[in-house]
Amino acid sequence: MLKQQLEALIFASDVPLSMQRLRELTQASSNEIHQLLAELQTEYADRGIRLCRIAEGWQFRTDPGQAEIVRRLWESRPPKLSRALLETLAIIAYRQPVTRAEIEALRGIKTSSSIISTLQERGWIKVVGRKEVPGRPQLLATTRQFLIDFSLNSLDDLPDASQLLDEGEIEQLVLENIADTRKEAIESHEKP
Amino acid sequence: MLKQQLEALIFASDVPLSMQRLRELTQASSNEIHQLLAELQTEYADRGIRLCRIAEGWQFRTDPGQAEIVRRLWESRPPKLSRALLETLAIIAYRQPVTRAEIEALRGIKTSSSIISTLQERGWIKVVGRKEVPGRPQLLATTRQFLIDFSLNSLDDLPDASQLLDEGEIEQLVLENIADTRKEAIESHEKP
């Protein structure tokens, strides 16, 4: 049972799992975990998948002996653009010129530098100046290449932000607004 | 050797790998591949990782029995799907391609736009065309992502797909039974 737990955890984690983390997650002792990991390592020794000990912890990897065929798998297919990258690009397209802080405020999450640099490498965004506020952050905007790659004649071809939402959603926003207005009204009323 | 290749390929792919794709990559015959996949499936049957047949392809996934512990990796619980969303999705899955008006007729209530757009954002449904009736409404159908996320090999695997009654069958059922109860009611009334 603990063995299956360890297998599933290591498989589903996006980072190698350290002994400490495995202990926290399974509530088992280091000894037990150690022993089972050793067993697993032996069981996978002849498989196409290996249980590897990497500096930071444990991770499943494909057997290096299969590297060539695995390369074939990946060479033929373009990867998908990630959700985070698309969201960042969309905000730049709609709000340009925009600073990174503004993007982060909208997405509610920190934008990794690798997203910005990937977008720059693809030639979809560029720095168009600096905002005259403390720190003088860079202002980002989309490029001509962006229009070409996304089959747009001009930025005007992007649908209005309001068109992207439908009535149901607008209604929702209005309802939230009512709540806000009411609250404000009540609050302003309560003040002497 | 081929077995390890298959294992590594399926493990290294971010989408389920179809038989055709496995044949192309390994240059082996369907027969050989089939047999080895069956062997692998048995070998993984008691592990924390399983080899599963999903969306007409093969994919490694965690054992559902380990769900609780694996969820601890992220600490956040996945949001529950609302009944309205599930009903709408079920109608699209079983009746596809289907228009929004048809969904509303079946559920007897207006479908909020946010349900349709949430389903689209999840990547579970897509517009597959337009119905040639006045207004040319969009026809909705489920996607491959829907099969992947709901652990289905094909639409035929939907629960009770064969038992679903269509309009004609329901009409027949109603006519037969409603007539019976009426008859009984009449007969029992006529008795002294």
Place this chain on the structure above:
Amino acid sequence: MTTDQAFPEHHAPARSLPEVRLEQFEGPLDVLLHLIRSQELDIFDIPIALIARQYMEILERQTAIDLEAAGDYLVMASTLMQLKSRMLLPRQETDDEGNEIDPRQELVAQLIAYEQFRTLAAELDERPRVLRDIFLRPIFPEAKEVQRPLPEADLSMLLTAFRRVLRRVGGEVRHRIFTETISVREQMGKLLERLQQGRIELNEFLESQPGKEALVTTILALLELWRQQAIVVIQSQAFGPITLLRREEEHAETTA
């Protein structure tokens, strides 16, 4: 004779239903199925008078108004009332071929069709679902080790991504929609002007608004006027029509 007549209302089983609220339901069919199944009634022989009464009770208990769904609930209420009176007709209804028609046929078919999907939806929810019950390998380091074709640009995915952001930041959108088009203030003026000519029904007025933005701006204008107590909003019964009038007019009426 129908069951309704066989069991006149005062003879109907006096079981009291546990109190339910409209928000628990996914529409009028869901309410009806609940009433039928929880009382173990025969779906092929629905006591319409009883069900209609219980349905109306649930509706009346409703306090919050969801205008969109209200219409569907009301349509069902009138269907039930109509069925009730048809069931009381002494003569059997017949179709073109002279076959007997039960007035409840259509409703029963609708209920059975809906119930199927209600069950299937629950079963669909039981399927092992990725990220809830099942987890996949989240990273593919092998992919980084090869030269791959670049991901393709996809406009629809870009738009979906932006929609996601917009939905997350509702307030921001609000600001944008309402400042870019007709201003709320302008619409407030128009609304007051229109009200000079007398009271209006909300639905009628909203229908005359061209497009979504105008609609939203109008609603915001209305709320603002209401907040400033310049207008009065009247809804005399749940789900009933909403009437707007100027506050002065209201005074005029009460003093008249």
